[in-house]
Amino acid sequence: INLAIKDLPDTYLFRQALQSANNLDESDLAQWDADPPYHAPRPLDTPAEARWTQNLIQVVHGRRSRMEKE
Numbered sequence: 001i002n003l004a005i006k007d008l009p010d011t012y013l014f015r016q017a018l019q020s021a022n023n024l025d026e027s028d029l030a031q032w033d034a035d036p037p038y039h040a041p042r043p044l045d046t047p048a049e050a051r052w053t054q055n056l057i058q059v060v061h062g063r064r065s066r067m068e069k070e
Contacts, residue, residue: 008065009058017062024059032060
């Protein structure tokens with residue numbers, strides 16, 4: 001329930017993904033449309049990987065929100 005009540009991100013990447021599929025390269029995002037578990041290697045525990053993960057979350061939320069409106 002805690003995740004359901006969290007606000008969606010209000011970031012540049014989220015807004016770009018929400019606005020149009022043409023704003024970002026979404027060619028690899030279909031793999032995240034299915035439910036977990038995801039078949040991907042375990043991520044590294046680095047600041048760069050944490051930033052990449054946060055960016056991915058923002059883009060996926062924006063993409064899903066856009067797709068719900070279409």
